[in-house]
Structures are given as structure tokens and as C-alpha cells.
Amino acid sequence: MLFDYFGGQCPPYAMSDQHPEIDSFEVRVLRQDAPGERSRWERHRVTYERDMNVISALQKIAAQAETVDGQPVAPVCWDSNCLEEVCGACTMLINGRTRQACTALIDRLMEDCPGEIELRPMSKFPVIRDLVVDRTRLFRALTKVKAWVPVDGYLDRGQGPLRSMEEQQQSYPLSECMSCGCCLEACPQYTKIESTQDESESDEDFSARKSATYDSAFVGAHAISQAVLFNTNPIGKFIAGERLDALTGPGGIQMCGNAQNCVAVCPKEIPLTTSIARAGRSTTLHVLKKWFDR
Amino acid sequence: MPKQRVMVIGGGLAGLAATMKLAELGIDVDLISLTPVKRSHSVCAQGGINSVNARTRQLGDSEDLHLDDTVYGGDFLQHQPPVKEMVYWAPKIIDLMDRLGVTFNRTSEGHLDNRRFGGTLFKRTAFAGATTGQQLLYALDEQVRRWEAEGRVKKFESWNYLGPIIDDAGICRGVVAQDLISMEIRTYPADAVIIATGGCGLLYGRSTMSLVCNGGAVSRTFQAGAKYANAEFIQVHPTAIPGADKLRLMSESARGEGGRVWVPRTPHDERSPREIPESERYYFLEERYPEYGNLVPRDIATREIFNVCVHEGLSVDADRQCVYLDLTHIPREELDRKLGGILSIYEKFQGVDPRDEPMKIFPAVHYSMGGLWVDYERTADGGLNIGSPVNQATNIPRLYAIGECDYQYHGANRLGANSLLSCIFSGLMVAPGIETLLESSDDGTAADQPSSLFEGARRQRQQNFDALLKRPGGGENPYLLHQQLGEVMTRTATVVRFNKDLEQAYATVCDLEQRAAKCSLSDTGNWTNQNVVFTAALIDMFPLAKTLLKGALQRDECRGAHYKPDFAMPGLEATDPAERRRQAEAWCDKFEERNAKWLKSTVAVLDEDGEPQLAYEEVDTSLVPPRPRLYGLVGAEAIEEVWKERVAVN
Missing domain, CATH: 3.10.20.30 (Beta-grasp domain)
Structure with a gap:
């Protein structure tokens, strides 16, 4: 967000300085x-x-x-x-x-x-x-892996599927991902893409070109982890194959070099490398299955 | 012919719920947000979302009791039909969010787990750890992203809404907005506009709210002629972590899971809290409110904590006000599973593990019950006519408001875990009404309106912006003015209010407003200029601040979060039965008098000079007749007895 200040002043009930040696x-x-x-x-x-x-x-x-x-x-x-x-x-x-x-x-x-x-x-x-950066690519990756539950619609259909406490406790940490981008910053395989709008290019065309460029580059740990989150959701897994297709295409999971920096810097301590390993196994099986089904 | 489009301003729970529902109805939506919508303030909601559920139902709960708790907790200031409709939808909303993949906590059989929240005796609250708002917001964000991928929704993130475009007939035809990166100002024709921009905590400087919650969008809508209601009702949350930049929320769920509030009986006891024996601890909420204990409604818990520190001198620390919120008796595993999110916030900012040491907390400004005035269409049985274009409509045709920025659901005090519900409900519910509106429109689409209408509106906003950029140097510093505004608002218009303070505050705020007109900018560039955006937002805070103060000044009573000791109705003192009876009668007379005068919504408009003018509107209390709110009052039984007799006679 691009708003910058808050009337920060020590409250009337503030205590004395903790570090009196520093002024x-x-x-x-x-x-x-x-x-x-x-x-x-x-x-x-x-x-x-x-x-x-x-x-x-x-x-x-x-x-x-x-x-x-x-x-x-x-x-x-x-x-x-x-x-x-x-x-x-x-x-x-x-x-x-x-x-x-x-x-x-x-x-x-x-x-x-x-x-x-x-x-x-x-x-x-x-x-x-200054310190403001454009993280559109990070959100674009969520579209690429279809990070959503494909429900029929929003009319009442009764309660959702039962889920065990254990499943909830596995999914919950993944659903805490706040798209901050720390895992991407720390990843050696995630490299900067900076596009400039051509003078003759409309906003829509520029935006479409940027998205296409993003889609061909590495999706990043956060998106892989979201794909795992939705592939383990009882309804989300109905389109698991489409997510795995996205993860095996250009910019997919094969680009991960297993540096494990992502998990080390995640402020929410999300088990990103576990997600990557799970996604890795699923994509391998998915590719083999597709190969045999040909 | 161009297609009709709807513009949603704000991508929190309410805005996203409206967007996805409109998209499902086949309507094209544009969505403007100050921030990527996934970073909206709804992520800060922690504790949960209320609805009657299978378990509470078997213990005697019902939708009507949820309605009763909500309006009793809100001191009867909300129109009851919208609340009734909301609580009847609540179970369906929880089911929907569950299907959308929200990682709600589960019971061992796999059902949704529930916890108890304030102002009710039932465990109605579904939750996802202690980050329920974040999880609900993400589920809606994901659905909107899905619609975006299908081309039904267009998001404009890092855009700032500058105001509605209103034609000569007084009808809203779109909005003017500014790109916060390139600073380009553009118009967006729209066949309906929905404001869903949340609260206005920044009027108070520091609060539990996020930095986007500056009230700017609502203020600009108000300045364009929309009515603003119940501004004086600001919720001060009982438990927050004091901080230099923000007062961070410590969720009511901490008490819902068994957390206990106490202070040492000896003022400023220097022992570590764990060394203080039970007998020397004062669990003041439990002692004073045996029925609800630590889960009394928020306005009451806040006043008690304030009182115990400020008037009784029992603050834990000698040099700042705070009380203990103690979870240390609860097993660590359970705390991690149910409250992990909020405990890690405390740990990260205070450097103390609340599983081992009681937390130190104090009240903080948290939520605005008031907001843009909106309408509804009532059915004969007291619910809403779903599909009516009147629902959630402001007084400006084709302009709507939903979520925290409408005034409709929480009366004089909001119950915990009802806000996530009202946000999603109002978002889902506004959509079919707008569908009806669009279907019945016969005056062409907004895009067919004369281009001069849009160009004129754009030019006006551009001129204002350019004038702000060109302010001469050496004037007032907007950041310091904001700090002063926050100080005066916090001192006079929070927990305890006095007329002489409010009068002074009004004068101070008017003075600050004039000084803000002479602000100088330290950045006069035309690229990602946060300085000018902040200054513009500051200028827009004054109409709301003045409306709030004036509403508080004029309302000579105590109701919910609005508490004036000079107009309080204390409990009964007499012990002699006859005298006690007489006092109870007198108490009830006074209560009836008070309601006759003040059981009304405050409705403000700005006059030509930018001064708020207040009027008072009747409240629809036809479903649950108002009754005295007697939580913990001395003599409550006697008053209740008299009240029941009177009700029976009528």
C-alpha cells in the first residue's frame, strides 16, 4: 500500500527508554x-x-x-x-x-x-x-496455479466436506501465506524481470505482455505451496491436474534448485520446502500418468 | 451499446464478497483498492465469525437469540430487520466460507469447532486459528482472482478513489480515481458504485486499524452529499498491545478460550505476576460480572479496564496503564492450535512469551459502528426483501455502502465476531439488489452519459490535486497536525466523554482543519507521491472528526460505546425493599424518558460551509422491544422486575 504515516508518538503511558545509552x-x-x-x-x-x-x-x-x-x-x-x-x-x-x-x-x-x-x-x-517495489508477478503466479477452490457458485449448498483436525493443522500454516515475497527475494532461481511499456503499446497490451513474461519465468515457492494447499483441499483437488500442469510447464517446479533459502526466511515459518517436496512427487506422478495415458 | 458495469471501492471482506457475487450474477465489476486487495485491513480480524450452529441449537440457541444478543449488546440502536436477515443468513455464510476452503479449526469428528465470544452465553464463533479475518479474506480474494482470470472482474490496485461523479439529477454515474504510482487521475463510468472502504481509526492517530483506514473514501462520499450516521459510536477494544506506531489488537478470542483479566490487589506490585498468589489477584471482570465474566460486551470490559487503571490506581505498571490478560493456565498445545497467530504477534512485538507470562494490555480504538447511512426494504415478517435495490443504498441514487463503512448492523456497540459476518453478509446481499437496479434501468448505461459530465469531474479533481502540489513552502507539517488530531480525539472522544472536553475538542479540530489548509509538502513531484496523498487524506479527516465530536456532544445519554458519566444511570443504592422498589420504578421512568429522546440514529449531512448538521431518525425496534441493558448493574433484579411488569401491562 502506498500510504505512509501514522501519528506515531510515544503514548502518555510510555515507560522510560530501554536503551538509555542510545539517543x-x-x-x-x-x-x-x-x-x-x-x-x-x-x-x-x-x-x-x-x-x-x-x-x-x-x-x-x-x-x-x-x-x-x-x-x-x-x-x-x-x-x-x-x-x-x-x-x-x-x-x-x-x-x-x-x-x-x-x-x-x-x-x-x-x-x-x-x-x-x-x-x-x-x-x-x-x-x-525508493523502498516501494512492484510485486504484481507474485500475485500473477497465484492465477497461474489456479489457487482457488472451484465451487459451483455461492448459493447455499449446505456444509462443506468434513475434514480431520490433522488435515486442518497441515493446511492452516499454508493458508497463512501473506504474499510478502520474502521467499522469492531469497531464492537464487527467482530473478528480476523488469518490463517497460512501449510508447505505442496500450495499457492492456502492456499488461498482457507482462503477464506472459511472468508466466514463463519461475513461479516461486509461495505459489508452489498454494498449489499444494488447494490440491489437498477436498474440492480443490478436483482440478489438481490443471495445477500440476502449471507446475510442470515453463517456469514450473523443475526450476527449483533446492537452495532451501525460502523456508529459512519465511516470516510465517511456512514449511515451504515440504510443500515443494510434496509438489515434486505429485508432478512426477502426474507426468508419468499422462505419459502412460497417451 | 456499452455494457453496464459496477464499481466497487475497497477490496476487504465486504468489497470482495460483493464483487464475487456480482460476477456470479453475470455483472462486470471494476474494483479499486488502495492496496493489493489481499493486504486489506480485514486480515487483522482475529477471533472468528458468529452464527447459530448445530451444537448451540441443541442447547436452546436460535437465530432469534443471535438477533437478541446483537441488539441488546448494541443497546438497541440498530434497525432490527437487517440484523434479523443477517443472523438468519449466518449459518449459510459459514457453510459457504467452509466450501471456499477456509481452514476453520475442526472438532475430532471433523466438524467446525466453535468458541465463545463476548455478549453471548453460547459458543457461536467459528474460527481459523487466531487469523480468521485473514483466512476469510484470502478465500474471497481467491474467488475474485478466479473471476478476474475469466475477464469478469478488473482490479485497479494502488488506486485511490477521489469521489463519486454525480449528474445534474443527483444520480451517481461513476467515480474519479487516482493512480498512486503515476498520479494519473481518471474517471470510471459505473451504473452502480459500492463503497466498501472500512473504518476511520486514523482519526485517532494510533488505533488497532491499518494505515489504509483513514476514512478518506467515506469522507469524500459524505462531502459529495451522502448522509453519515451514528458517527459518535466508536468501539474501543478492551485488549490491545500499546505500541509507538500502532496499538496492536489482542483478540477477544484470548478470553473466549479462557483468558482471564486481572490486576494485583496491591497497586504496582513489583513481584513477577506468576509469584502473586491467587488471593492477591483481583479478577475484576469475573467478580463484577459473574454471569458473563471476562466475556462481557466490549464497551463494558473497556470501561472496567480503564476504570481499574485510571480511577482505582491499580494499573500493573506504575508508569503506564495496563492490566494482565492471563493465558498461562491453558496447555501450550491448545494455545498453539487455537491462538497461535495472536500469541506470536505479542511475542514478536513485546519479546515475551504469553504462554509463560501474562500479557500486559490496555484498550484501543478499534471499530466504527457508525458509517454511511444506508436504507433497506423490510418484509412483513421483519426481514429484508432480498433483491430490492433499496438495500444498502445511500441517499444518492446508484451509490451503495457495505461493510464497516455502513452504519447499519451494530448499533451503539458491536459484539465480537459479528463484524466479519456483517461484512460478508452486506457484500453478498447488495448484489441481487444491484442486479434488479441494472435490469430496471431505462436511461442508458453510465458510459452513455455525456462525456462532459466525466471530463468536468476529472478536471475538478485534477485542479484540487495540482493546487495541493503547488502549496507554498514553509507552512504546516501534515504529519504533526495528524498527531495533534489523534491526541485530541483520543483524549476526548473514546472511553469516557464530557461535554466541556468535547466542546473544546471541536474548537481545536476546527483550528487544526484551518491549519491543514496551509500545509506545505516536502515532496512536490508527480510520481508515487505519498506525501501529497497523506496530506489530502488528512484534510478529509476533518469533516468526519467534526461529525463524530458533534454527535457525541449532542447525545446527552449513555448508550453502548458512548459513555458520559454526567448522564449515567447508576444502580440502586437502597437496601430497604420498599425504597429499592421506588428507586427501581424511578430508574425505569428515567430509562423510558431517555429512550423517548435518544433511541434514534444520528444522521449527519454537511452544509454549504462544510459544517455537519445533525438530525435524528427513529429506529425500527419492532422485533425485539428495547429493554434496560443491565449487565452487572447493582439492583438489576429489581429493575428487571419492574420492567417486566410494565411490559406485561402494555
């Missing part, structure tokens, strides 16, 4: 004005307060709108919304690590690297401005 810290931000422009580093100094996270530091930077040298600058742009790590908006590289900015607490960051924080946009998606 301020520096934030280095990799800025870029627009797609195709050169990026540059900019340094900001932020006054330390208790219970800060990277979002509240960015809010202060937006409000003061000047660098450490007193240069007036446009506020840094970033994405955020829920601020409690369920919406997936605020992914960025914080001290080199892909994560959500809302749960990046300043106290913890100061323990690892006292006095300084480095912020960069995700590197696998085109930068729109």
Missing part, C-alpha cells in the same frame, strides 16, 4: 526516484524512542524530511499497512536481510549492529520508488 541512530536508505533511474544512498538521523520498529523510524524520517547533513529531501517512500505482520506489505532488505519492516524492532537491530540501520528495496522486483 539516536542513523538510517541509510537506498533511494531511487523512479523506475530506470539511478539509485543512491541517503543518510538520516532518527531520535531513539522505546518500542520503535523500522516503520516508526521511517515515519520520523518522513516527518523531518531532511538528511543527516540538514539537506531538505522528499520523504522516503515505502509500503506498509497492518503493522502486525499479517498483510505482507512492508517487505524490504533490512541490514541485508529480507523481512517485514513492522516486526524489525529497533532494539533488536541495535543489538546486532549498534547505531546504524541499512534499508534497501527488494532486489527481485522492479523498484517503483
Whole structure:
């Protein structure tokens, strides 16, 4: 989301500082004005307060709108919304690590690297401005693997199929995926695709061309995991074959190099490599079955 | 001839439910959202969704009891027919969401599991861990993506709705919107427009709401002539984690699963909570409300927590207000299975494991019961005429409102786990009405309207935007003004309200509004300019803030979340039976008087000077007659006795 500030001020019931030895810290931000422009580093100094996270530091930077040298600058742009790590908006590289900015607490960051924080946009998606990137491709992958339950319609048909507690406990973690893109940022096989609209090209044509490009490139761990989620749903599995077709086509599961970075960086601790292994077995069987059925 | 299209503004639960249902009816839909719809604020709903279910039914529950709990909890301020229709649909909505793949928790036999929520004695709430809103939203997001793949739905994500386009006859013909990346302003003709943009928590600076919940879309609709109702009814959730950037929700489900609220009997007891013996703990909700215990309605729990900290001086910490919310007596495995999502939020932000240590929590602004005024068509048996284009319609023809941003379902106080229900219900229910509207239209499609109508609207918005960008430097800082607005609203218009504070607040807010007109921008560029978007949203907060304050100021009573100690009706003091009887009679007289004057919806319009003008409308209470709301009141039995006699006589 592209909204940037919240009236962050220490509440009237705030306690004294937790880190009295720090009164301020520096934030280095990799800025870029627009797609195709050169990026540059900019340094900001932020006054330390208790219970800060990277979002509240960015809010202060937006409000003061000047660098450490007193240069007036446009506020840094970033994405955020829920601020409690369920919406997936605020992914960025914080001290080199892909994560959500809302749960990046300043106290913890100061323990690892006292006095300084480095912020960069995700590197696998085109930068729109500063820390804001275009993650359309990530959502496009959900369309490609048909990540939905193909119900007849929305009229009343009575209750859904019974499901065991065990099934629920297997599915639930997969359904917590918030499309933040951390797994994609960390994946060596997921490489950046940046397209530019031709002058003669309509918005619709450009959008169709982008989608086609995305569809031929690696879908990513998140989409593979969603395919597994819906292939194990009692109704969702009715189109399991179509999902497996998507996963065996161009940009499919065969591109996974098994680096296992995805599972290591997932903020929701989703068992992505287990999903990939399950999808791998299903696709192998699916291909063999199709081969024998010919 | 161009085809008819519907525009949905907002991609949370309500907007997505409407979109998918319209698509199913064969209607083309455009959907505008500030954020990718999967990141909408509905993801923050945690605890669950209410409906009568097979188990509660066998314990005596029914749809009519769900209706009763909802209107009693809401202090009778909501029209009852829409609520009745909603609770009758509720079981079907749960079934639908189950079929759509929501990973609801299960019983050992494989049925949906249920938990108890506030304001009811039945376990009506279906849940998916403690991330129910997220799971429900995703299921709808997936269905809408399916329709998008089929070409029925077009999404415009990272677009900001700037306002409706209204023709000379006063009919809504589309919207103006702005791309938040390229800043391009464009018009979208639409044969019906649905506003589904949620609450306005950002009026209070920090709340449990997401950053998109700035109320801007609703305010701009209000400024275009739509009525806004019951603005003064803002829910303050009893349990949130205080934070510098946000007050993070700690779901009612924590209490639904057995969580207990307490403070040490010794003020600011320095021992660790686990070392404080039972006898030295004050479980104030359980002691004061033996029937509902920790699950009293939210307005009551909030006032008690506020009171125990602020007036009784029993806050856990000496230097900030908080009470314990204790889950440590519940087995870890059960906590992980049912509440994992919220416990990890606490753990991540506070660095303490709530399975081992009681959480420290305090109330926070959470939900707006009020919203855009909408209509409904009642049937003879007190439900809704489904398929009527009047349902969820604002006073502007062809303009609708659903979800948190309508005022219709929750009265003066919303019960927990009823909001996910009202969002999905109003979304599903608005669609057949709009289908009827489109079928009966004989004045051409919106796209056939003269292009001057659209171009004029676009030009007007473009001029406003350009003027904002060109503000001279050296003026007010919009971020600091927003902070001041949040402070004054939080101090005067939350848990406890006094007329002199509200009067002062109104003056302060008017002053801030004038200063906001002199804001300077630190970014004057025309690409992904968050600074200008924020400033515009801030300017749009003032009409809503003023309406809220004025509504609160004028309403001299206590009802649900609106509490003015100067107009409270305390319990009975007398112990002598005759005197107690007399006091109960007097209490009931006063209650009847109060209802005669105030059992009315506040309906606001903005006048030519942008000042809110309030009127009061009768509430349809024909299904469940209003009765005193007596949770935990001293002398409740005596009052109830008198009240029952009066009802019997009438």
C-alpha cells in the first residue's frame, strides 16, 4: 500500500527508554526516484524512542524530511499497512536481510549492529520508488496455479466436506501465506524481470505482455505451496491436474534448485520446502500418468 | 451499446464478497483498492465469525437469540430487520466460507469447532486459528482472482478513489480515481458504485486499524452529499498491545478460550505476576460480572479496564496503564492450535512469551459502528426483501455502502465476531439488489452519459490535486497536525466523554482543519507521491472528526460505546425493599424518558460551509422491544422486575 504515516508518538503511558545509552541512530536508505533511474544512498538521523520498529523510524524520517547533513529531501517512500505482520506489505532488505519492516524492532537491530540501520528495496522486483517495489508477478503466479477452490457458485449448498483436525493443522500454516515475497527475494532461481511499456503499446497490451513474461519465468515457492494447499483441499483437488500442469510447464517446479533459502526466511515459518517436496512427487506422478495415458 | 458495469471501492471482506457475487450474477465489476486487495485491513480480524450452529441449537440457541444478543449488546440502536436477515443468513455464510476452503479449526469428528465470544452465553464463533479475518479474506480474494482470470472482474490496485461523479439529477454515474504510482487521475463510468472502504481509526492517530483506514473514501462520499450516521459510536477494544506506531489488537478470542483479566490487589506490585498468589489477584471482570465474566460486551470490559487503571490506581505498571490478560493456565498445545497467530504477534512485538507470562494490555480504538447511512426494504415478517435495490443504498441514487463503512448492523456497540459476518453478509446481499437496479434501468448505461459530465469531474479533481502540489513552502507539517488530531480525539472522544472536553475538542479540530489548509509538502513531484496523498487524506479527516465530536456532544445519554458519566444511570443504592422498589420504578421512568429522546440514529449531512448538521431518525425496534441493558448493574433484579411488569401491562 502506498500510504505512509501514522501519528506515531510515544503514548502518555510510555515507560522510560530501554536503551538509555542510545539517543539516536542513523538510517541509510537506498533511494531511487523512479523506475530506470539511478539509485543512491541517503543518510538520516532518527531520535531513539522505546518500542520503535523500522516503520516508526521511517515515519520520523518522513516527518523531518531532511538528511543527516540538514539537506531538505522528499520523504522516503515505502509500503506498509497492518503493522502486525499479517498483510505482507512492508517487505524490504533490512541490514541485508529480507523481512517485514513492522516486526524489525529497533532494539533488536541495535543489538546486532549498534547505531546504524541499512534499508534497501527488494532486489527481485522492479523498484517503483525508493523502498516501494512492484510485486504484481507474485500475485500473477497465484492465477497461474489456479489457487482457488472451484465451487459451483455461492448459493447455499449446505456444509462443506468434513475434514480431520490433522488435515486442518497441515493446511492452516499454508493458508497463512501473506504474499510478502520474502521467499522469492531469497531464492537464487527467482530473478528480476523488469518490463517497460512501449510508447505505442496500450495499457492492456502492456499488461498482457507482462503477464506472459511472468508466466514463463519461475513461479516461486509461495505459489508452489498454494498449489499444494488447494490440491489437498477436498474440492480443490478436483482440478489438481490443471495445477500440476502449471507446475510442470515453463517456469514450473523443475526450476527449483533446492537452495532451501525460502523456508529459512519465511516470516510465517511456512514449511515451504515440504510443500515443494510434496509438489515434486505429485508432478512426477502426474507426468508419468499422462505419459502412460497417451 | 456499452455494457453496464459496477464499481466497487475497497477490496476487504465486504468489497470482495460483493464483487464475487456480482460476477456470479453475470455483472462486470471494476474494483479499486488502495492496496493489493489481499493486504486489506480485514486480515487483522482475529477471533472468528458468529452464527447459530448445530451444537448451540441443541442447547436452546436460535437465530432469534443471535438477533437478541446483537441488539441488546448494541443497546438497541440498530434497525432490527437487517440484523434479523443477517443472523438468519449466518449459518449459510459459514457453510459457504467452509466450501471456499477456509481452514476453520475442526472438532475430532471433523466438524467446525466453535468458541465463545463476548455478549453471548453460547459458543457461536467459528474460527481459523487466531487469523480468521485473514483466512476469510484470502478465500474471497481467491474467488475474485478466479473471476478476474475469466475477464469478469478488473482490479485497479494502488488506486485511490477521489469521489463519486454525480449528474445534474443527483444520480451517481461513476467515480474519479487516482493512480498512486503515476498520479494519473481518471474517471470510471459505473451504473452502480459500492463503497466498501472500512473504518476511520486514523482519526485517532494510533488505533488497532491499518494505515489504509483513514476514512478518506467515506469522507469524500459524505462531502459529495451522502448522509453519515451514528458517527459518535466508536468501539474501543478492551485488549490491545500499546505500541509507538500502532496499538496492536489482542483478540477477544484470548478470553473466549479462557483468558482471564486481572490486576494485583496491591497497586504496582513489583513481584513477577506468576509469584502473586491467587488471593492477591483481583479478577475484576469475573467478580463484577459473574454471569458473563471476562466475556462481557466490549464497551463494558473497556470501561472496567480503564476504570481499574485510571480511577482505582491499580494499573500493573506504575508508569503506564495496563492490566494482565492471563493465558498461562491453558496447555501450550491448545494455545498453539487455537491462538497461535495472536500469541506470536505479542511475542514478536513485546519479546515475551504469553504462554509463560501474562500479557500486559490496555484498550484501543478499534471499530466504527457508525458509517454511511444506508436504507433497506423490510418484509412483513421483519426481514429484508432480498433483491430490492433499496438495500444498502445511500441517499444518492446508484451509490451503495457495505461493510464497516455502513452504519447499519451494530448499533451503539458491536459484539465480537459479528463484524466479519456483517461484512460478508452486506457484500453478498447488495448484489441481487444491484442486479434488479441494472435490469430496471431505462436511461442508458453510465458510459452513455455525456462525456462532459466525466471530463468536468476529472478536471475538478485534477485542479484540487495540482493546487495541493503547488502549496507554498514553509507552512504546516501534515504529519504533526495528524498527531495533534489523534491526541485530541483520543483524549476526548473514546472511553469516557464530557461535554466541556468535547466542546473544546471541536474548537481545536476546527483550528487544526484551518491549519491543514496551509500545509506545505516536502515532496512536490508527480510520481508515487505519498506525501501529497497523506496530506489530502488528512484534510478529509476533518469533516468526519467534526461529525463524530458533534454527535457525541449532542447525545446527552449513555448508550453502548458512548459513555458520559454526567448522564449515567447508576444502580440502586437502597437496601430497604420498599425504597429499592421506588428507586427501581424511578430508574425505569428515567430509562423510558431517555429512550423517548435518544433511541434514534444520528444522521449527519454537511452544509454549504462544510459544517455537519445533525438530525435524528427513529429506529425500527419492532422485533425485539428495547429493554434496560443491565449487565452487572447493582439492583438489576429489581429493575428487571419492574420492567417486566410494565411490559406485561402494555
